[in-house]
Amino acid sequence: MMDLKDKLLSSFLAFENTVDLDHPVHEVRSEAIKNFEIKGFPSKKEEAWKYTSLNNLQKVDFSIFPKRESALEYKDVKKYFIHDIDTYKIVFVDGVYSSYLSETTHDGVDVCLMSSAFSKPMFRQVIDVYFNKVASKDESLTTLNTAFSKEGAYIYIPKNKMPKKPIQILHLATGNEAALMLQPRNLIVAEENAEVQIIERHQSLTENEVFTNSVTEIFAAKDAHVDYYKVQNDADTASLVDNTYISQKNNSVVKVHTFSFGGKLTRNNLNFYQNGERIDSTLKGVTILGEKQHVDHHTLVHHAQPNCESHQDYKGIFGEKSTGVFNGKIIVDKIAQKTNAFQQNNNILLSDKASINTKPQLEIFADDVKCSHGCTIGQLDDDALFYLRSRGIPKKEATALMMYAFANNVLESVRIPELKARINKIIANKLGVRVGFEL
């Protein structure tokens, strides 16, 4: 069997038959595949991948090209949507757009597909200005995605606009293939004073292996507000590398919440680039793992201009043999005076066999800044547990209550109540308790 890198490289030729080779984007793809050919998959020898190995994934015989859309009924996948509120939906089944399950719009805003944006002249200018402009041009998995970029969500919110409702991006894998590799590519642009809320989820519906290498670029112009929620609660045969790149201009506010409760291996590379003043960037996460699950959060906030803020708060709870990584890098350039950068990473280990590696990485070149960071690793406080139990709250519920409380300051900043309720329900299911804790 060919290894995955060789298979991808040889598949690129076949891929080229399916796209417009005269489009300027194709030059970008060709450059990207060259980079991937040189670099290959990251190995554990690289500092950034010390605790997360992709070796096993490279041994799987993944199908690179998804087959045609499979027939899925809405009722069968309803539970993976936030269905109790009205939303726009961009749904992919085995990597192929499902018009049947989706609800897109061009009413004042564009909520549609990358394949349309690549092929239709009306989107050409936006693609020219934004596509692959913030995504890394040398990180190997990002360039791999760029090389195969063809489909994904395209969201464009013009100046002063706001979509009527939140947008959900859902990637479903049916298991039609024994093993499937997916490479969605999303582009989100919020122009001046625009606002948008997005919920993204990857979900495998069977026990067949899935490997998703996703890239999302987000541009927030002056005064724009972007709320992005990632719900990661996938099957235990699904692995995800999520590469998200965010570029912000003056006074913009971008918040990314990452909820990681499932999947076999999840790597989140979340990168914020502040290219303006008075910018606010928020990165929050709750990770609750069990079994042999693995989640690796690598964050980067690059403060390149004065008077900006960043707020990071990641909470992790690790049970059984699960493993976690948090690596939070903050760069403050010399001219970025009056930066306020905060970083917190708190972890609870529930078992002797669970582990977390946490590392703050601060590179500060300005002298008038406030930067704070703190990481903790602990166990559930026995005295607190006894206190709750002595009031009649059973051990399981008392433990769950303490975990909710631990994660609460991340949950309380979720601005879509129905999403917050759903996250609470997933946590309750995960902990095996009845829902009903409103903290």
Add this chain to the structure above:
Amino acid sequence: MLEIKDLHASVEDKKILNGINLQVNPGEVHAIMGPNGSGKSTLASVIAGKEDFEIKKGNISLDGEDLEELSPEERAHKGIFLSFQYPVEIPGVSVTNFIKTAINESRKARGLEDMPANQMLKLIREKSELLEIDRKFLSRSLNEGFSGGEKKRNEIFQMAMMEPKLAILDETDSGLDIDALRIVANGVNKLRGKDNAIIVITHYQRLLEYIVPDFVHVLHEGKIVKSGPKELALKLEEKGYDWIKQETVV
């Protein structure tokens, strides 16, 4: 109601209780006094079911049922309540939601439905007024940033909400000024009735002026060395614990 027979308990092989005998009947208030390190708080924790302590010998029973095998929550469901000497701070859980969860879990254990929200609200209002607790206080995180007095008042508020059969007050008077002491004692006295009992653990006689006990026991080196009527507390206040220790030695 509560019967303790020849109770020996240890923590990490260190013997702390050395043969306690105590009988508490419905309607009674017992005070347990004694110098620091005599085992008062250990006794309270052992009754409430703290797992750090190991019962080496003897037994504790409530209404004839042996408690040793019961978890702390099961003991709470049977009506045991411990007011903590050092209530634990739990950030992120509000006082109101904590007490709601506690009451409904106890109801569930007794096969009852959740208490209707309006009834719960009424009860919370009534009991918080009894203890002169500000409404704003109830939405704060449990014990987080509370003063010593606020923590103790919050303990007695919880006790008033849960209406236990047997309440154990562990050093509830410490950290209270005289006004707070009066309010707390008033709250405790409201609970006194012919069907329930209270054990007051204290270092000083002061609290016993407000919560008047039927019996006073002196604990020394993990044993009750003297028991008597309420006047015993006054004598201890006047003479200190030394005369008891000497008497014990003699």
